Amino acid sequence: MDRTQLIERLRRETFDVLVIGGGATGCGVALDAASRGLRTALVEKQDFSEGTSSRSTKLIHGGVRYLEQAVKRLDRGQFNLVRDALHERALLLRLAPHLSRPLQLVTPLKRWWEVPYYWVGLMLYDLLSGRASIGRSAYLTRRRTLKRYPALRAEGLVGSVAYFDGQFDDSRMNVELALTAIEQGAAALNHMEATGLLKEDGRLSGATLRDGLSGESLTAKARIIINAAGPFCDLVRRMDDPTCEPMLTTSSGVHIILDAAYAPPDLGMLIPKTEDGRVLFTLPWMGHTLAGTTDTPAPLAEHVPVLDEEIEYILRHVRLYLDRPVTRTDVKAAWSGLRPLVSNPKAGGTAKLSRDHVIADSPAGLITITGGKWTTYRKMAQDAVNHAIARGGLTAHNACRTTQIPLVGAPGYEPEAAPLLAAQFGLAEDTARHLNLAYGGRARRVAELASAGLAGRLAEGHPHIEAEVIWAVREEMACTAIDVLARRTRLAFIETRAAQAALPRTIELMAKELKWNKARRAREQRQARALLEGSL
Ligand SMILES: Cc1cc2nc3c(=O)[nH]c(=O)nc-3n(C[C@H](O)[C@H](O)[C@H](O)COP(=O)(O)OP(=O)(O)OC[C@H]3O[C@@H](n4cnc5c(N)ncnc54)[C@H](O)[C@@H]3O)c2cc1C
Numbered sequence: 035m036d037r038t039q040l041i042e043r044l045r046r047e048t049f050d051v052l053v054i055g056g057g058a059t060g061c062g063v064a065l066d067a068a069s070r071g072l073r074t075a076l077v078e079k080q081d082f083s084e085g086t087s088s089r090s091t092k093l094i095h096g097g098v099r100y101l102e103q104a105v106k107r108l109d110r111g112q113f114n115l116v117r118d119a120l121h122e123r124a125l126l127l128r129l130a131p132h133l134s135r136p137l138q139l140v141t142p143l144k145r146w147w148e149v150p151y152y153w154v155g156l157m158l159y160d161l162l163s164g165r166a167s168i169g170r171s172a173y174l175t176r177r178r179t180l181k182r183y184p185a186l187r188a189e190g191l192v193g194s195v196a197y198f199d200g201q202f203d204d205s206r207m208n209v210e211l212a213l214t215a216i217e218q219g220a221a222a223l224n225h226m227e228a229t230g231l232l233k234e235d236g237r238l239s240g241a242t243l244r245d246g247l248s249g250e251s252l253t254a255k256a257r258i259i260i261n262a263a264g265p266f267c268d269l270v271r272r273m274d275d276p277t278c279e280p281m282l283t284t285s286s287g288v289h290i291i292l293d294a295a296y297a298p299p300d301l302g303m304l305i306p307k308t309e310d311g312r313v314l315f316t317l318p319w320m321g322h323t324l325a326g327t328t329d330t331p332a333p334l335a336e337h338v339p340v341l342d343e344e345i346e347y348i349l350r351h352v353r354l355y356l357d358r359p360v361t362r363t364d365v366k367a368a369w370s371g372l373r374p375l376v377s378n379p380k381a382g383g384t385a386k387l388s389r390d391h392v393i394a395d396s397p398a399g400l401i402t403i404t405g406g407k408w409t410t411y412r413k414m415a416q417d418a419v420n421h422a423i424a425r426g427g428l429t430a431h432n433a434c435r436t437t438q439i440p441l442v443g444a445p446g447y448e449p450e451a452a453p454l455l456a457a458q459f460g461l462a463e464d465t466a467r468h469l470n471l472a473y474g475g476r477a478r479r480v481a482e483l484a485s486a487g488l489a490g491r492l493a494e495g496h497p498h499i500e501a502e503v504i505w506a507v508r509e510e511m512a513c514t515a516i517d518v519l520a521r522r523t524r525l526a527f528i529e530t531r532a533a534q535a536a537l538p539r540t541i542e543l544m545a546k547e548l549k550w551n552k553a554r555r556a557r558e559q560r561q562a563r564a565l566l567e568g569s570l
Contacts (some may be wrong), residue, residue, distance in 0.1 A: 035511050043221040044243065044254045049075045051419070052241060052256035054228045054270055057087035058204075058408050060178050060262030061211035061222070061434075063414035067437055068220035070419065071431025075254055076212070077243055079227035080336070081517045083208030085264045088407065089371025091289065091327055094127065094134055094200030094409045096120035098304070099313050101159055112374060115390055117162045119409050123200050124166035126409065130210065130441045131449070132474030134202035136168040139302040140183055140194040144354060148438035149173065152195045152306070159197060169198035182301055187357040201302075201317065204408060205521040205565040206472060209510055210441040211411075217442060221359055225513050231259065231273045231400070238274065239398045247513055258426035260418055261402040265334055265370065265372040274400040279381035281394065282404065284334050284372045288344040289326030291367040291528055295357060305351055314351050320528055321464075321497075322366065325352055329373070330417070337477050339369040342523075366529040369570045376405045393421050401425065412436050445473025459485050461499075468497035473505075478506045492539060493532035498523045503543040515540045515562045526570055534566050 051067045053060045056078025064076040078084070096119040104112035127134050141152055156171035172195070180186055180195040212222045225246035232240040232253065240255040261270040268280045297303065302317035316325045328344045345368055352360050377394045391406030391414045403418040423430055439474045448470075456466035459481040469477040483501035492498045506512035506522040518540055519533045520526040526533035537559070545555050 035213070035509065037223070037511070037513075040216075040223050041226075041245065041252070042219050044075055044077075044223065044226075045252050047073060047221070047255075049073045049254065049256040050426070051075070051220075051260060051422055052077070052254055053260045053262055054241065055085075055262035055264060056208075056212060056222065056224055057085045057262065057264050057405055058083070058208055058211065058411040059264065060260075061208055062411040063260055063262055063403065063418050064215040064220045064222050065218060065439065066412075066415040066419045066434055066436050067422070068215050068218035069435055070423075070433070072419075072423075072428060074215070074220040075256065076215065077226040077228055077241070077254070078212075078222075078224045079246065080564060081224045081514070081521055082212045082222075082511070083205040085266075085410055086371045086373070087203035087208045087264075088527070089287070089289070089369055090204045090408050092201055092204050092317070092319060092324065093137075093315070094123045094202050096123060096159065096163065096199070096409075097407075098155065098159055098197065101155060101162070104154065105158070112161065116159070117164075118413060119407070120159075120163040121166045122410050122413055124163070124168060125200070125412065125437055126207075126474075127168065127200050129341055129439070130202070130207055130444055130474075131443070132443050132447045132471055133207045133210065133274055134200050136198050137167065137201040137302055138198050138300065139304050139315070139317075140174065140179060140196045141304045141306050142186060142194045143192050144181065144190045146192055149193060149195070156195050160450075168200065171195060171197040183298055183303065185296055185356045185358045186303070187299075189353055189357075192541040193195070200409075201319070203320075203472070203524065205524065207441065209521060210443055212493060213442045213510065214439065218439070222308040224511055224517075228270065228273070231270075233398060236398060238315070258422045258428065259400055260422060261400055262404070264404065265374040266451070267374065267402050267404045269334075271396065271400065274396050274398050278396070279378060281376055281378050281381045281392070281402070283330055283375045283377045285375060286330045286332035286338050286344070286370045287327040287373055288330075288340050288348065288368060288370045289324055290345055290348050290365045291319075292323040292352075292360065292364050293366065294318070294322055296325070296352065296358060296360070303355065305355055307352055309405055314348065314354060316356070320524060327371075332370070332372065334372070337423050337565065338372055339569045340368045340370050344370075366531070367527055367570075369527060374404050391417070393418055393523075395421075395425060399425065435453045443472075443474030443476050447453075451477065456479050461489065462497070464497040465491075465499055469502075472502075476509075484540055488543075490539075492523070492536035493525060493529075496525060496529070496532050498525055498536070500543060501537065502532050503540050504547055507544060507547050515544060515558050516565055518544070519562070520565075520570060526566060530566055534563070537562055537566070
């Protein structure tokens with residue numbers, strides 16, 4: 035991926051659509067627009083998925099919680115939402131089979147009357163998924179529950195209900211969405227901030243941009259601008275109209291990582307009611323246990339601090355349900371993601387709150403798309419591009435076809451290829467398995483790089499290897515050490531200490547590949563250390 039060439043395209047071409055924001059929503063929009071034959075650009079001020087999209091619970095789900103609300107309120111719209119999300123769930127599992135898989139989750143029950151309540155609810159969940167079903171729900175007796183999830187607290191347990199949802203690697207899927215959009219013809223760039231919007235005769239005509247790596251400014255021309263800046267949407271709206279009212283408020287959702295002993299490798303847990311009436315998950319993820327999340331009002335910030343009380347809140351619930359001691363020192367990593375909460379949809383002009391997402395139009399033609407969830411990014415993108423075509427009088431070559439476009443790692447992916455990779459390239463078993471899942475059909479090319487003297491582990495006890503650093507730079511647009519450690523390999527999300535240990539070697543490899551001078555190396559070191567020691 036040649037950054038210079040992509041920047042040159044930004045300067046030279048007039049685009050049909052310029053997308054601001056490279057999270058799931060923005061990259062989904064870029065892929066949809068480019069695959070309809072629209073001239074498409076995307077700019078992301080940090081890295082693809084640097085925002086909320088790398089900080090999710092990593093579930094591809096219809097939302098059992100939303101279903102409960104639908105039943106309680108007899109809300110048909112809410113039922114449709116769950117049904118549509120279940121349909122998207124099945125699609126994503128098909129479009130990115132290497133990065134996603136079905137996962138069974140249990141809901142432990144402590145009162146007998148809860149059994150029929152949750153059982154009926156999950157039957158409905160299965161029913162709504164129809165042909166998009168990925169596995170049937172089941173009632174598990176107390177004994178069977180404890181057999182499947184030995185760390186569960188037995189005291190007071192009457193049994194559990196088990197159901198299926200999808201699980202995925204959010205930031206790798208986000209990066210692959212960006213790469214797939216580029217394959218379809220989009221000019222998508224990370225580390226490129228939209229700093230202002232340009233107008234001609236009162237209509238938006240482009241944006242001023244700042245290259246976060248070189249510090250250079252440039253302008254890009256576009257007929258339609260789509261604001262997919264997530265929690266930052268209001269800041270982009272203000273570039274268009276400095277007097278506009280905010281649409282969003284934000285809240286922080288924290289997750290923590292514990293070691294593998296807190297969840298079986300093939301089973302998650304949904305805690306049905308926390309002390310503040312929400313749900314909380316413990317999930318097996320990347321050989322560890324992910325637990326979360328919280329919901330704490332928090333101001334807009336690039337890196338949201340994780341508060342001690344948020345970590346304590348999660349640990350308290352884990353202790354309540356698991357018969358295994360857990361303290362602050364067991365937490366290997368913690369991070370926060372900002373929820374963009376649409377509190378004032380009408381502020382966006384002619385807002386369309388059609389699903390759980392909003393598409394809003396400004397008089398100058400800024401189209402803002404926000405809300406929704408990771409699972410529904412594709413449908414959100416489809417709606418936004420339909421809207422842009424109508425609003426901008428754009429001519430697309432074809433209708434939306436994103437249900438048919440697999441992500442870049444999907445072609446050639448073989449679920450059982452890991453032992454072959456290990457044998458052929460002399461890789462350790464865990465590394466081969468990790469490469470197969472992370473890179474899918476492209477894993478062999480990463481393994482080939484490894485066999486050229488880059489098979490060393492980046493950190494003791496983790497499967498990630500040196501070849502991935504070079505691959506991330508050459509093929510996945512990683513520009514900084516944290517791009518590699520946080521969003522290409524996920525090491526920084528799994529264990530802070532391991533990421534710190536991997537940092538010097540990562541910088542050394544990147545410096546050689548990208549011809550960094552001493553000053554640039556020192557800057558990388560400083561910035562990455564600060565993020566790993568503070569808030570990721
Ligand atoms: C704690 C938590 C858990 C969640 N768990 C799940 C889950 O398990 N499953 C699920 O389906 N959904 C989940 N969600 C929802 C899901 O994560 C979000 O809906 C989704 O990630 C939002 O993506 P986005 O692209 O709209 O926003 P973001 O990912 O935040 O992307 C916006 C991007 O815009 C960029 N940007 C901002 N301003 C500019 C500018 N001026 N120029 C260029 N770029 C700019 C930002 O850097 C950012 O990368 C969760 C959300 C939270 C908060």
